[in-house]
Amino acid sequence: MRPVDLAREHALSTQAVRNYEDLGALPRAERTDTGYRRYTDLHAQALKTFLALRAGYGHQPAIDLMRSANRNDRTALYTRLDELHAASLHERRTHAEVTSVLESLGSTPLPRHPSEPVTVGQLAHRLGIHPATLRQWENAGIIQPPRDHTTGYRTYGSTDIRDAHLALYLRKADISVQQIATFVRELRQAGNTDRMLTLLTDWSTRLSARSRSAVNGIAHLDHYLTELEHARSGRS
Template sequence: MRPIDLAREHGLSTQAIRNYDDAGVLPPTARSETGYRRYTPLHAQALRAFLALRGGHRHQRAVEIMRAVNRGDTESVYRLIDAAHIALLAERDTRAEVATALGALSSTAPTPVHGRPLTVGELARRLGLHPATLRTWETQGILHPVRERATGYREYGPDCVRDAEIARQLRQGGYPLPQVAQFLDSLREAGGADALSAFLDSWQDRLSTRSRNLLAGAAQLDTYLTMLDQTEPSAAGER
């Protein structure tokens, strides 16, 4: 098989095939007497496996996996794949925690603050908390008050008061401080509860897509590994 034969199946250029070959994505390649690369069905399957892996693992990690396969280091292959699934599970758990926190919020919107920002004591009285609690929330990244230039005192504007009231509700629901901070970060990034709900739906879709991509990559890689096991070393090249 020629580079063009591998490239045509995937709509790639022949230069891309040569680049993947040089990068170690493909198994060692024999050359003709005139120096042309000669590919086999094994190389074609290696390319399918790499392109499928890239969908779930991204480009560089897919390259690392294929290099490990081609040098016979299956332990590294399995570790790289396992790490991707662990990271995806952690992200899935994070998304679930944020969604649960959103659902735990009271349907009653916080009362807007008008006028000047509140001091730490005023906000503490509004929430029925000790000022030290608000300072702890600040160190945990839950609240981000500004400092008054002349005195250095904390000032809590409308957004900060809203965050404090949400944090109080979540804490009353038993959520630990790191999860409260995580939720508020997601809320700020999304731009509000409605936007966050839409963001969570989109996030779930991305997680599902990546899970399917990981499965597709594993299937193609398994086929490649089976072909390698069935190929004589002399035909497969140095692994």
């Protein structure tokens, strides 16, 4: 097969197919006397596997997995898979934590007055972040700590503490600071978390779709590994 034959089947450019080979997603192709690549059924299966893995894990992870498979480095392959699955589990747990926090906030009225105010250092320590992060969130409008009239230092009351915790969990979900600021502003105005709960529903849908794609990718990878074993043992 020529590069164009593989490219047409998957609506790719011939250059993309060559690039995937150069990156290690496809085994090295033999060359004709004139220097043209010659692909086989094994290369076709490799491309299908890479594209399936990319849908489930992302571009670079799919490259990593295919490169390890093609190098017959099973330790690296399975280690990378474990890392990817651990990251997915972490994201699911983060989603559950954020959902729990928002559901709790939704049933709790906003405090009218701060109680037991803390300093920037104390709050940063409590959250496990750098004080500069709290100042970034303040600049974005996520938190609005008043200044102590005597010392001039920021003081964080219950509302700011709550919103800082909320920001921390949402940032773990890779939600932008700008989005978080919008959600917190709406929370203050409306007194509920409906908009953010909608966001979490969308996030859950994306997680499920990605996991299903990952299952499909693993099925392709299993078949491809078998084909590689046959090719290396000289069987058809």
